[in-house]
Amino acid sequence: MSVKDVSATKQRIIDAARTEFADHGLAGARIDRIATTARASKERLYAYYGDKESLFHAILDEDFGRFLDSVPFDSDDLPGYAVAVFDDLRRTPHIQRLMLWGQLQGQSARAQRLANANPRWDVRLEAIRRAQSAQIIGPTWDPTDVLTVIFGIVSSWVITPGSDGNIDIAPEELERRREIVRDAVRAIFQG
Template identity: 55%
Template sequence: MAAPDVSATKQRILDAAVAEFGAYGLAGARIDRIASAAKASKERLYAYFGDKVALFHAVLDTNFAEAMERLSFDGADLPDQAVALFDDMLAKPDIQRMMIWGQLQGESIRMRELAESHPSWERRIGAIRRAQSDGIVDARWDPAELVTMMFGIVFGWLVAPCADGNDGLDEAGLAHRREVVREAVRRICQG
């Protein structure tokens, strides 16, 4: 009899955890629902990840690293970078909600440290500084604060009063929002 595929079980747990944490946040998520959705025992889940907080971190860490590697970055074209981020978050609504839940539930310092310690962070900040030196991006911005503003614009339809989470929009509505993101970041970059 073949040994069970540990990596497949771990991945099922991570996939189930994304949906659970995206829907309920860290505080409201239930390990028994995650285990059931993953077709794994709670004991196996605990053996792989330790506890609910560690599983939440594993999901955020994995998806953050994938996003940092998946999304190219060009400091000279921050408006298009913001649109790429918008589209990436549209494709991963559970991760987008997890990031918001993480902020609400005291994970903001850890999330900032995760971003700043990723190998691509300094490359991204350096790309913005080069664009500032070349006169493409307003040099009065701190590059890290500029990245924060980009995320704020992208996440605006999830956290602002009367926000709709981009739910129920047709392609024309999404195209309009992409242009709003592009134009807002363009104006910020121009100073």
């Protein structure tokens, strides 16, 4: 099998697994469905990724890295950053579902280690500390808690019981929610 074939097969597996895990979580995902969707044998899948949990981790790692690269961080404009996170997760709802599944299925400590080991995460924490020194953000906040609160606000229409998950909503409602995110973050951290 050529390198090109291996890369294409691995990408099909990742794409199929991302959808499967987003829909069913780690416990509910089935390797046979992933292999069928990816047009790959289960043996090939196991050869590349070892087991289902390792495949799940590979996807979480890739999506976390993509998220850090795609949403620029500006500690001087936390409300704008929060809206950018809201928009990014709305465009990629599978990532938010994967994060929630990860939390539900005991992956939060691993996710925290992944964040702590990533220099791009450290850049965000250091930027928050600088903004605190400049009195842009209140000094009593732990930088990790600042990011946690932002994610909580951004995720509210996905995790609140009975919510619509920000799916199939009218443009004016979407804009209203974006303003709520902006105003809430401004009030909490810059108010």
